[in-house]
Amino acid sequence: MSRTIEAIIKHTGATSEKKSTSATSQTMKAIRIHNYGGPEVLQYEDAPRPQPQPGDVLVRVHAAGVNPIDWKVREGHMKDFWPHKFPLILGWDLSGVVEEIGAGVSRFKKGDEVYSVPDVSRDGAYAEHIVVRESELALKPKSLHHIRAAAVPLAALTAWQSLFDTAQLQPGQRVLIHAGSGGVGHFAVQLAKWKGAYLFATASTKNQDLLRELGVDEPIDYTQQRFEDVARNIDIVLDTIGGETQERSWSVLKKGGVLVSLVQPPSEEKAKELGVRAAIIGAQPNGAQLTEIAKIIEAGKLAPVIDRILPLSEVRRAHELSQSGHTHGKIALRVSNGDGTLERKQS
Numbered sequence: 001m002s003r004t005i006e007a008i009i010k011h012t013g014a015t016s017e018k019k020s021t022s023a024t025s026q027t028m029k030a031i032r033i034h035n036y037g038g039p040e041v042l043q044y045e046d047a048p049r050p051q052p053q054p055g056d057v058l059v060r061v062h063a064a065g066v067n068p069i070d071w072k073v074r075e076g077h078m079k080d081f082w083p084h085k086f087p088l089i090l091g092w093d094l095s096g097v098v099e100e101i102g103a104g105v106s107r108f109k110k111g112d113e114v115y116s117v118p119d120v121s122r123d124g125a126y127a128e129h130i131v132v133r134e135s136e137l138a139l140k141p142k143s144l145h146h147i148r149a150a151a152v153p154l155a156a157l158t159a160w161q162s163l164f165d166t167a168q169l170q171p172g173q174r175v176l177i178h179a180g181s182g183g184v185g186h187f188a189v190q191l192a193k194w195k196g197a198y199l200f201a202t203a204s205t206k207n208q209d210l211l212r213e214l215g216v217d218e219p220i221d222y223t224q225q226r227f228e229d230v231a232r233n234i235d236i237v238l239d240t241i242g243g244e245t246q247e248r249s250w251s252v253l254k255k256g257g258v259l260v261s262l263v264q265p266p267s268e269e270k271a272k273e274l275g276v277r278a279a280i281i282g283a284q285p286n287g288a289q290l291t292e293i294a295k296i297i298e299a300g301k302l303a304p305v306i307d308r309i310l311p312l313s314e315v316r317r318a319h320e321l322s323q324s325g326h327t328h329g330k331i332a333l334r335v336s337n338g339d340g341t342l343e344r345k346q347s
């Protein structure tokens with residue numbers, strides 16, 4: 001057993017059970033859960049290496065992004081949406097290299113560097129390999145190393161689909177983004193700016209400089225000010241928080257405006273009464289949109305902010321940090337060292 005594997009097993013609390021010595025090319029290392037629960041249910045172990053079916057691409061994962069959905073699934077909050085089967089590999093954000101293509105795949109070939117949001121109803125990317133549908137994949141931005149590329153797909157796609165597909169953002173519109181310093185928020189701010197919006201965004205005191213650097217015209221410190229005292233006549237509110245924040249957001253919208261929530265269905269009656277539109281979105285995998293996002297990154301108009309990079313062996317810590325609700329930008333997990341060996345060094 002290599003020192004790497006020993007260290008990871010020790011960290012995740014998995015028993016040593018001579019698993020690594022029995023590993024063959026038909027198995028891979030993965031972080032799996034066998035039941036819902038706290039971070040302790042995340043187990044480093046051998047798992048069957050997935051086989052690409054027609055239309056699928058097998059990707060060697062170099063890095064995985066961490067998103068709140070990971071711990072929400074882990075805790076069982078999403079079981080009515082996605083009836084996952086155990087054992088389950090979490091993590092639906094990745095960057096890696098194509099290793100094998102299934103029948104009928106034409107847009108990718110072995111060796112392509114790709115990034116993706118895979119289907120959340122299938123196994124995720126906390127693993128050496130993942131099978132992804134061709135339609136969910138795009139070439140990763142060349143200017144980003146895998147670890148930074150893995151921080152992009154899910155949060156950037158969510159921002160894209162909220163602002164452009166659902167809210168139909170137009171240049172010059174006034175946009176309020178709640179949690180502009182968060183995973184989705186920091187991409188939403190940059191994408192809205194790229195489209196020519198006038199931007200308001202909320203975050204706490206420590207993240208006000210970040211909001212300015214990202215291009216927010218009027219940063220709002222939600223610990224010091226009520227956002228509705230600053231943001232008025234808003235065309236689009238992006239609600240990443242829900243609850244009282246969503247409730248208070250109605251008052252800032254102008255007639256004809258739209259409230260898009262990521263977390264809680266807004267009241268249709270309230271929207272009707274105020275003459276505004278309301279929507280909740282569930283982001284969908286979309287390789288074509290990831291290709292567009294890569295172009296904007298290559299043009300220097302969009303970049304991921306990384307809160308921290310952790311080795312896969314520290315996945316439990318990554319979940320605790322995400323669950324705190326106060327990281328800025330993204331947490332990324334380094335899965336491989338880029339030479340086919342598993343990550344072992346702490347960043």
Ligand SMILES: NC(=O)c1ccc[n+]([C@@H]2O[C@H](COP(=O)([O-])OP(=O)(O)OC[C@H]3O[C@@H](n4cnc5c(N)ncnc54)[C@H](OP(=O)(O)O)[C@@H]3O)[C@@H](O)[C@H]2O)c1
Pocket residue numbers: 067068069072154155158178179180181182183184185202203204205206207222240241245261262263281282283284322325326327328329
């Ligand atoms: N529906 C979908 O398809 C979809 C897709 C992606 C995400 N989501 C959901 O959307 C939510 C946000 O996701 P995320 O990845 O952006 O989360 P995140 O990265 O964990 O968000 C953290 C950020 O939220 C800010 N924040 C916390 N409380 C706040 C408040 N009251 N007002 C303003 N900002 C506040 C924090 O800033 P401070 O530290 O400065 O407070 C922090 O920077 C999550 O619930 C996630 O599950 C849904």
